[in-house]
Amino acid sequence: MSNETTTADGGVRKKGKLGQRIAYACGNLGQAAFYNAMSTYFIVYVTGCLFSGVDKALAAKLIGVITSLVVIIRIAEIFIDPLLGNLIDNTNTKWGRFRPWQFFGGLISAVLLAVIFSGMFGLVNVNTTLFIVLFVITFVVLDVFYSLRDISYWGMIPALSSDSHERSTYTALGSFTGSIGYNGITVVVIPIVSYFTWTLTGAKGEGQAGWTSFGIIVGLLGILTAWTVAFGTKESTNALRAKAQKNGNPLEAFKALFQNDQLLWVALSYLLYAIANVATTGVLLFLFKFVLDNQAAYSMTGVIALVSGLIMAPLYPILNKRIPRRVLYIVGMTSMIVAYILLGLFSTNMTVVFIALVLFYIPGTLIQMTAILSLTDSIEYGQLKNGKRNEAVTLSVRPMLDKIGGALSNGITGFIAVAAGMTGNATAADMTPSNIHTFEICAFYVPLILIVLSLLVFMFKVKIDEKMHAKIVKELEAKLASGEIVDDEAQTAETVEAIDEEAKTLTE
Structure with missing residues (x-):
């Protein structure tokens, strides 16, 4: 018996079993925790603990070297993500397209994460040159396998359903657990590091033993x-996917990305948001x-971020039934703008800071889920426009953008730590007005500018929404059924222009 039903808009909705939905949701719990550990707390570990046993001047230089290497490595790997997405798109096993990468990506990246938080098993205190060489190799391999896990995870959404609302349900599940994982790490990181430092060494503070643990x-x-995702989910098969199994070589994958104008505009808007978001959270x-x-x-x-995510993630599909996601995005960005203004003007006032953080974290789910769903819906837009369906390649864009944001966050955090003297054993008493002003500019004012730019791009350039996507799916299914669109055949220039004109009409 089929596990699928046809929706009113012509899409296919999977009768998802509760166990599969729970399994899928669990995946982002560890994935988001992993990302936060890498994008935020690894640099905190580097600046505050990794080089604590060496001369302060040498430590500052080594911190600069490591943070610079992390930025360079992650930016360089950005161009690898579409290739990884193409690899996933062309994976064909009896376990499916995505599950093998959940298994191997989760295992290898997790082992290597523990290695880098150990200071490469203490090598940093023995031979700094060898440490840096091995660190670069380890970090690159870690990032590649984490990307394979992340891309394959979000790439499963279009494999589970072609219906925009159904996709929002899966996205909400992933975002819900992701909020727990990402923000839960913020809650427990200092207690965990302090506890294991004390238990294993008898020393107070955040030492190497605590960070390794x-x-x-x-x-x-x-x-x-x-592994919960790898063994607990199974992708579905529908007409859109059945006729789009050959996904081409990497050059075709890159071409498909650059020809999808809606994908590019959503990506730019999200990138500006991601950079601003991690630049701030990285130095809180x-x-x-x-x-x-x-x-x-x-x-x-x-706690604020965790509660905000727990409330807003399950609310998103409910709100989205009544409120277009475009409106949710704009409201969320406006809240963040107010938060940045408050943080910049009242950074020394604890009460106002907490009010601002509430305004900062509550809209995060609205913004991120809208961006993910817009990127997901651009798969059918690109398939209709170019005759190729690239699921994992298209959804590799979001992890790629997060990497850019994470890389810049690492760089910003390292820069502020050194420039403002916030390294090693420094305390609040050592801070000067100049130090604090430097912090405010990098943490609040520059990100505020990026948030405003992100909002403007989304408002004036992003056209794809729920109604437009439903119409695209209907037209795409009809053209695939009639043979008007063939898997390896792009549409004519006239058809492309017609689709573009239709997009403008739908958003007016």
Whole structure:
């Protein structure tokens, strides 16, 4: 008996079993925790602990080297993500297209995460040159396998359903658990590191033993949740996917991305948001430690973010039934703009900071889910426009954008730590007005500009929405059934122009 039914808009909706939905949702719990550990706390570990045993001047140089290498590596790997997406798109096994990469990507990236949080098993204190060489190799391999896991995870959404609302349900599930994983790490990182430092060494603070334990814990969580997806889900088959199994070579994959104008505009808007978001969250610990002089209160940041995600993720599909996701995106960005203004003007006022953080974190789910769904719906837009269906390649764009944001976050965090003297054993008493002003510019004012630009791009350039996508799916299914669109055949220039004109009409 079939597990699929046809929806009113002509799409295919999977009668998802509860177990499969739970399994899929679990995947982003460990994945988001992993990402936060890498994009935020690895650099905190580097600046505060990794080189604590060497001369302060040499430590500052080594911190600069590591943070620069991380930025360079992650930006270089950005261009690899579409190739990884193409690899996934062309995977053909009896376990499906995506599940093998959940298994192997989750395992290898988790093991290597624990290795880098161990200081390469203490090599940093023995031979710094060899440490840096092995670190680069390890970090590159880690990032590649994490990307394979991340791309294959989000790439499963169009494999589960072609219906826009059904996709929002799966996206909401992933975002819900992702919020727990990402923000839960913020809540527990300092307690975990401090506890294991004390338990294993008898010393107070955040030492190497604590950070190594933290890396192992996040790695184990990563393996468990990735394997839950690998063994607990099964992708469906529908007409759109059945006629689009040959996904071409990497050059064709890149061509498909650059020909999909809606994908590119959504990507630009999300990139500006991602850079601003991680640039701020990456240094919030510094705000509490060096500006507010209350590091213990930092855990409340994670609580605010966690509660916001737990509330907004399940609410998104409900709100989206009544409110177009375009409106949700604009409202969310407006809330973030207000938050940045408050943080910039009142960074030394604890009460106002917490109010601003509520305004900062609540809309995050609205913005991220709208961007993910818009990217997902651009798959059919690209298939109709170019005659090729690239699922994982298209959805590799979001992890690629997150990598850019994460890389810049690493660089910003490292820069601020060194420039403002926020390294090693420095305290709030060591901060000067100039140090704090430098922090405010990088953490709040520059990201504010990026958020405004992101909003403008989305408002004036992103056309694809729920109604447009439903119409595209109907037209695509009809043309595939009639043979007007063949898998390896792009449409004529006249047809492309007609689709573009139709998109303009639908958004007016």
